[in-house]
Amino acid sequence: MRGSGKSWTAGVVAEELASKGIPFIIIDLMGEYKTLREKFPVLIAALGSPDYADLKGLTPESAGTLAEKIVNMGISLILDLKYGTMLDRYRVLASFLEGLYYTEEKVARPYVLIMDEAHRITPEKGVIKLRGVREAQQKIEYWVYEIGASLDYNEPVLVMKNGTVMMLPIGELVDRYFEKDDWGRRYVDDLQVPSMNPKNGQIKWKKVAYVFRRPAPDALVRLHLETGREVTVTEHH
Incomplete structure (x- = not known):
């Protein structure tokens, strides 16, 4: 503008x-x-x-x-x-x-x-x-x-795509918006994820504006959470 x-x-x-x-x-x-x-x-x-x-x-x-x-x-x-x-x-x-x-x-x-x-x-x-x-x-x-916030290709994510709720590896989801060897940022208008309102703790579906794909870094970090869950992320996440 x-x-x-x-x-x-x-x-x-x-x-x-x-x-x-x-x-x-x-x-x-x-x-x-x-x-x-x-x-x-x-x-x-x-x-x-x-x-x-x-x-x-x-x-x-x-x-x-x-x-x-x-x-x-x-x-x-x-x-x-x-x-x-x-x-x-x-x-x-x-x-x-x-x-x-x-x-x-x-x-x-x-x-x-x-x-x-x-x-x-x-x-x-x-x-x-x-x-x-x-x-x-x-x-x-x-x-x-x-650079600062990426997940491993195989980390599962819960999403709603065109009204259908699904859980799948984040890499598989993001691949749908890119050509085979392309990477960067893509605008999306058909994707939502659950988001928590910090004021009241309620969970609502929120639209995703972009998806990103990047080359795999040399090293990833595996985090062990207090809940017992593990998640693999980039070292600067």
Whole structure:
């Protein structure tokens, strides 16, 4: 929804964070946040060579290194992706997010990530057909949405699909929404899961907005619950 004040609100949030010394990263597709540097010590790194950028000519290789350095230094960053092709944007952002995740985990310094115009990067509906762009988009979706909360393929889930209640492995369910070797995020409108209202403890069926599929990680964690149940999840679940 253009013109509703999202970017302005994000700018206000960034100013509040900066005034309190909380590091943040803004993914800026439109070059709208460069004026933040007039008030606060914010680094601007750009795809292309705009005059206002401190670091220019980002590549997928340098973007990952950039993420590592800013987290280690604890500084705020505007990642300006206004200039460049769609493929350049996706590849640089995917590399940056991967570097950010691993470095933030190692350093244990939390960052606030603001992704303005996120619907342009990871739209709710539709699939990009250009292979290179689609592959880069899948990586972005992985690092933004999926890395921290995944179940093993064979973990059973209770769902209602088109009015029919069933229990089946989550991997088998999710496979129905993807091509054989595809992965990422898919919008769904025919799926519900039981959800508990924390205020009254009542269970109701709630619609599922998306399903995710990701490559299997090198290691999974098996949790033993007090109820006696076991569940296998990713290590960052």
